[in-house]
Amino acid sequence: MIRSVVKGIGTALPERIVKNSDLEGMVETSDEWIVQRTGIRQRYIANENETTVSLGAAAARAALENAGLTPDDIDLIVVATSTPNNTFPASAVEIQKELGMTHGFAFDMQAVCSGFIYAISTADLYIRGGMAQRVLVIGSETFSRILDWNDRSTCVLFGDGAGAIVLEAGEGKGLTSDRGILSANLRSDGSHKHKLFVDGGPSTTQTVGHLRMEGREVFKHAVGMITDVIEASFEETGLTADDIDWFVPHQANKRIIDASAKKLNIAEDKVVITVDQHGNTSAASVPLALGAAVKDGRIKEGDLVLLEAMGGGFTWGAVLLRW
Ligand code: ACO
Numbered sequence: 001m002i003r004s005v006v007k008g009i010g011t012a013l014p015e016r017i018v019k020n021s022d023l024e025g026m027v028e029t030s031d032e033w034i035v036q037r038t039g040i041r042q043r044y045i046a047n048e049n050e051t052t053v054s055l056g057a058a059a060a061r062a063a064l065e066n067a068g069l070t071p072d073d074i075d076l077i078v079v080a081t082s083t084p085n086n087t088f089p090a091s092a093v094e095i096q097k098e099l100g101m102t103h104g105f106a107f108d109m110q111a112v113c114s115g116f117i118y119a120i121s122t123a124d125l126y127i128r129g130g131m132a133q134r135v136l137v138i139g140s141e142t143f144s145r146i147l148d149w150n151d152r153s154t155c156v157l158f159g160d161g162a163g164a165i166v167l168e169a170g171e172g173k174g175l176t177s178d179r180g181i182l183s184a185n186l187r188s189d190g191s192h193k194h195k196l197f198v199d200g201g202p203s204t205t206q207t208v209g210h211l212r213m214e215g216r217e218v219f220k221h222a223v224g225m226i227t228d229v230i231e232a233s234f235e236e237t238g239l240t241a242d243d244i245d246w247f248v249p250h251q252a253n254k255r256i257i258d259a260s261a262k263k264l265n266i267a268e269d270k271v272v273i274t275v276d277q278h279g280n281t282s283a284a285s286v287p288l289a290l291g292a293a294v295k296d297g298r299i300k301e302g303d304l305v306l307l308e309a310m311g312g313g314f315t316w317g318a319v320l321l322r323w
């Protein structure tokens with residue numbers, strides 16, 4: 001059977017680091033509050049020349065180089081983002097242009113913080129359906145542009161960045177020992193819209209709007225939703241928490257990550273944490289964390305990796321893949 005195998009990974013971050021202490025002068029907050037409630041110590045914030053497209057293109061170039069491929073080898077680009085450069089066209093086609101590609105096709109996916117999980121599973125279906133051999137899957141965000149910098153309950157939580165992987169069609173035996181994507185489970189429930197949303201848009205206010213969140217409400221649902229969908233992935237594949245080599249969760253809040261890992265019985269030393277360095281970069285957080293753990297040698301070929309995310313919508317999902 002066809003399996004979608006990861007051939008390369010790349011990441012890109014803005015130049016400017018903003019530490020918690022830098023925010024103390026902007027809103028009434030403290031490094032201590034932010035670290036204790038979220039685990040975040042710093043985040044990267046894009047300058048006006050750095051955009052979702054420029055960061056996404058930089059991550060894509062790094063992933064192609066890591067894979068030993070060129071843009072000519074790519075059939076499809078899927079970009080997970082909620083902060084596109086323009087309402088349209090898709091940031092994916094702008095990244096396609098940046099890469100010098102005039103063949104193939106490209107589109108954006110919008111599932112907020114779960115975007116990368118949705119995008120990987122979509123790319124997997126295109127590959128297994130035979131419509132693409134190699135797909136660039138990118139998560140790229142500039143959430144700093146949609147934050148209300150006067151709202152201390154949200155502005156301290158988010159950061160900007162991008163990560164990308166190249167998926168390629170490979171041969172598998174249909175076993176969980178195969179390399180590639182082994183399972184993907186996606187969920188959404190629009191009845192939670194008001195708990196995490198942006199209060200603007202082309203069809204309503206004709207403005208971009210600002211992110212609004214009832215943090216405590218999101219927190220309350222997060223752990224249950226995340227662990228439910230992961231347990232569904234375990235059931236589907238027959239794999240268990242003990243089989244996991246690396247747990248790479250969405251990096252929203254260290255307390256949510258810790259509570260999810262504990263409920264699932266995943267050992268602490270298997271959990272990849274980058275929220276301290278990047279803050280919540282929405283759809284970019286999972287590929288940024290993957291990139292960090294590949295770069296420092298933790299994730300190696302053949303390792304079983306569990307990805308998960310939960311975000312606005314609500315949307316949530318989990319992917320099991322063998323690196
Ligand atoms: N600095 C200091 N105090 C603050 C700050 C701040 N930056 N922000 C809020 N506070 C205050 C509040 O005003 C409140 O004060 P009060 O008790 O006098 O009213 C107090 O701190 C506690 O506020 P809570 O909101 O109850 O704090 P909580 O412990 O819930 O932590 C947080 C807030 C970090 C937002 C948490 O609820 C959380 O992480 N929620 C989940 C967010 C998340 O995971 N989002 C994921 C999806 S993101 C996406 O999809 C785009």
